[in-house]
Amino acid sequence: xxxxxxxxxxxxxxxxxxxxxxxxxxxxxxxxxxxxxxxxxxxxxxxxxxxxxxxxxxxxxxxxxxxxxxxxxxxxxxxxxxxxxxxxxxxxxxxxxxxxxxxxxxxxxxxxxxxxxxxxxxxxxxxxxxxxxxxxxxxxxxxxxxxxxxxxxxxxxxxxxxxxxxxxxxxxxxxxxxxxxxxxxxxxxxxxxxxxxxxxxxxxxxxxxxxxxxxxxxxxxxxxxxxxxxxxxxxxxxxxxxxxxxxxxxxxxxxxxxxxxxxxxxxxxxxxxxxxxxxxxxxxxxxxxxxxxxxxxxxxxxxxxxxxxxxxxxxxxxxxxxxxxxxxxxxxxxxxxxxxxxxxxxxxxxxxxxxxxxxxxxxxxxxxxxxxxxxxxxxxxxxxxxxxxxxxxxxxxxxxxxxxxxxxxxxxxxxxxxxxxxxxxxxxxxxxxxxxxxxxxxxxxxxxxxxxxxxxxxxxxxxxxxxxxxxxxxxxxxxxxxxxxxxxxxxxxxxxxxxxxxxxxxxxxxx
RNA sequence: GCCGCGUUGGUCAAGAGGUUAAGACGCCUCCCUUUCACGGAGGAAUCACGGGUUCGAGUCCCGUACGUGGUACCA
Numbered sequence: 001x002x003x004x005x006x007x008x009x010x011x012x013x014x015x016x017x018x019x020x021x022x023x024x025x026x027x028x029x030x031x032x033x034x035x036x037x038x039x040x041x042x043x044x045x046x047x048x049x050x051x052x053x054x055x056x057x058x059x060x061x062x063x064x065x066x067x068x069x070x071x072x073x074x075x076x077x078x079x080x081x082x083x084x085x086x087x088x089x090x091x092x093x094x095x096x097x098x099x100x101x102x103x104x105x106x107x108x109x110x111x112x113x114x115x116x117x118x119x120x121x122x123x124x125x126x127x128x129x130x131x132x133x134x135x136x137x138x139x140x141x142x143x144x145x146x147x148x149x150x151x152x153x154x155x156x157x158x159x160x161x162x163x164x165x166x167x168x169x170x171x172x173x174x175x176x177x178x179x180x181x182x183x184x185x186x187x188x189x190x191x192x193x194x195x196x197x198x199x200x201x202x203x204x205x206x207x208x209x210x211x212x213x214x215x216x217x218x219x220x221x222x223x224x225x226x227x228x229x230x231x232x233x234x235x236x237x238x239x240x241x242x243x244x245x246x247x248x249x250x251x252x253x254x255x256x257x258x259x260x261x262x263x264x265x266x267x268x269x270x271x272x273x274x275x276x277x278x279x280x281x282x283x284x285x286x287x288x289x290x291x292x293x294x295x296x297x298x299x300x301x302x303x304x305x306x307x308x309x310x311x312x313x314x315x316x317x318x319x320x321x322x323x324x325x326x327x328x329x330x331x332x333x334x335x336x337x338x339x340x341x342x343x344x345x346x347x348x349x350x351x352x353x354x355x356x357x358x359x360x361x362x363x364x365x366x367x368x369x370x371x372x373x374x375x376x377x378x379x380x381x382x383x384x385x386x387x388x389x390x391x392x393x394x395x396x397x398x399x400x401x402x403x404x405x406x407x408x409x410x411x412x413x414x415x416x417x418x419x420x421x422x423x424x425x426x427x428x429x430x431x432x433x434x435x436x437x438x439x440x441x442x443x444x445x446x447x448x449x450x451x452x453x454x455x456x457x458x459x460x461x462x463x464x465x466x467x468x469x470x471x472x473x474x475x476x477x478x479x480x481x482x483x484x485x486x487x488x489x490x491x492x493x494x495x496x497x498x499x500x501x502x503x504x505x506x507x508x509x510x511x
Numbered sequence: 512g513c514c515g516c517g518u519u520g521g522u523c524a525a526g527a528g529g530u531u532a533a534g535a536c537g538c539c540u541c542c543c544u545u546u547c548a549c550g551g552a553g554g555a556a557u558c559a560c561g562g563g564u565u566c567g568a569g570u571c572c573c574g575u576a577c578g579u580g581g582u583a584c585c586a
Contacts, residue, residue, distance in 0.1 A: 015586050050585055115584075129512050132582055165584050183516070192514050192582090200584040207586050231515055231581035256517085257579070264579070310535095314524070318534045337517095337524090340579065344522045347536040357549080395548045405547090420546090467545035474546055482547035 008040025009221050012073075013047045013211065016058035019282035019291050020065045022265060022343060023226060023258045026308045030255060031224050032071045033309070033331040040221070044076035045214060046087040049204045056285050065279040065293075069301050070324060083218040088210050095205035098213050098243055099166045099198050103146075107242045108198060110164045111135075111145040112157060134194035137172050166199040168208070168235060176234040181222070181253040181333045188234040196235050208232065212239040215250055223250040227340070230254045253333055256312050257340040265343055267291050275345035279304070298398030299348075300367075303355035307348050312337045321354055353397045361386045364393065368402045375403055377410050387492070391484045405483065409492055412501055413479025418508060420481060421472040425509055432462055432469060433476075433506055437499050448491035451498075455487070476505040 010031045014024060035042040044066070046059055063078050075081025085091055102108035113121070118135070121143065125133035133139065140147060145167070146154045158164070170193050177187030198209040205213070215223055233252065240249040260269035260277075270277040270292055280293035294304050306322055314320075315330045322330070356364070365386055372380060385406075392405040407413075439454045455473070459466045474486045477498065483489060490498045 017586075047586065053585065118584085127512085131512055134582070186515075188515070194582075197584050202584080206584070227516065228580050254516085259579075311523070316525070318525085320535060339517045342522060344536065347523065350536055465545085471546060478546085480546085484548085486546075
């Protein structure tokens with residue numbers, strides 16, 4: 001019953017044309033999870049057959065993103081492997097023979113129509129009911145191709161190097177169906193699919209030919225791709241049938257799309273709604289257009305991967321937080337949704353917040369240290385910083401937040417929110433803090449406990465509720481209404497600095 | 512237009528004929544904390560619509576609507 005068990009091999013096949021967006025990373029992730037779960041291989045193949053859209057640096061960028069996410073391929077142009085080359089542009093010569101083989105078998109034909117002739121055809125046959133006429137059975141006999149031209153003419157044109165493409169000859173009145181791992185049975189009427197170009201005039205294959213040939217040659221067992229490909233699946237099924245046999249065809253899985261707030265997610269949405277759509281920052285070298293990435297926005301890769309996994313899949317329980325290992329263990333295609341999901345940035349941030357809380361101080365240390373260094377805070381003592389991280393991480397949603405949550409430990413606040421204390425400021429309070437400074441000198445161990453004791457004792461003596469004084473004290477040290485326990489802060493910034501900040505604020509208040 | 516795919520609160524979703532229709536995000540209230548968070552307790556809010564089938568439908572069938580993708584010598 002079992003169709004011979006072959007090794008699981010999956011592939012992610014991006015075009016090096018620009019940034020890697022959410023949907024792309026999720027496709028990678030599902031590929032990766034499936035491969036790892038089944039002890040298979042994850043391959044990255046670069047589909048650079050459209051030379052007009054090639055963008056310098058885009059390929060390297062894709063690998064950088066995958067590395068950041070922790071989704072390292074087993075085979076790729078960068079990682080090597082025995083099924084290379086892994087760039088379609090470097091496999092150009094292999095595609096022609098398959099196209100020729102199809103012609104030989106009567107499943108494809110040469111077409112000599114020029115772009116303008118095609119344009120003319122579309123205009124000529126355009127009607128209200130059919131705004132975009134296809135190159136199909138109903139019109140191919142009216143075009144300039146090896147089906148309508150005499151064999152001699154074709155031979156002559158070929159030898160004269162008249163530009164041509166090779167098109168698949170879609171059969172009539174057939175139902176093309178296949179079993180998708182996510183959508184189950186999907187079927188198409190062959191009469192509505194057109195004679196797609198297989199080999200372009202420049203000798204490069206189109207996606208349709210290349211994907212089939214390469215999936216076969218690279219022994220791909222399961223093919224994941226976005227749902228936008230579902231409509232062209234019948235072409236691929238036919239190609240498999242004609243070229244290699246349906247028995248060898250990989251199992252298809254057409255993944256649901258990730259939608260933006262208003263329809264399909266685009267990089268425009270990022271700028272418009274204020275959230276990243278790419279994994280990492282991307283600057284288009286052609287026009288210097290900048291698109292923000294999750295990495296630089298302050299997301300932890302663990303959180304990024306987690307939130308993407310959950311967008312369209314769940315394990316049936318209430319669990320939402322998953323490590324990569326857990327995802328590998330629990331992932332199953334059966335539980336991937338059929339319908340597209342709208343991306344919710346609020347929830348994305350929640351994931352990051354949770355992951356920051358979940359991460360150990362040691363894990364966060366280099367990340368936060370890097371952040372602070374970039375903000376010109378140097379000479380950071382690791383164990384000191386680790387302590388700070390532990391103290392503030394539950395208040396940080398994005399990595400960036402560690403800056404505002406920890407700067408005041410390194411330097412006195414740039415801005416002190418005086419307006420928060422001024423209205424209720426009294427002479428008594430002023431006196432309190434002046435006396436408190438003196439008391440501070442007497443504290444020898446400088447533990448937060450001792451500081452708190454002195455503070456409470458003095459306030460009791462002066463008959464002022466400690467709560468009335470804590471907020472001003474906080475503002476003096478931190479600059480605003482945030483941060484961990486105020487005595488803890490005093491303890492960490494030291495006696496001299498504590499006195500200094502109290503004094504500085506006192507002077508401003510008394511002005 | 513045609514073809515494909517889809518449709519459970521605002522969002523992500525559990526659910527596979529009989530449930531008070533989980534849970535999470537966000538929002539609101541309260542507790543904790545005289546900071547901000549964390550944590551805890553509550554609250555508002557849902558099966559797109561219309562027909563069937565059935566003793567019984569969010570769950571099955573058919574229509575409609577809506578959304579989304581494709582309809583390129585782009586992937």
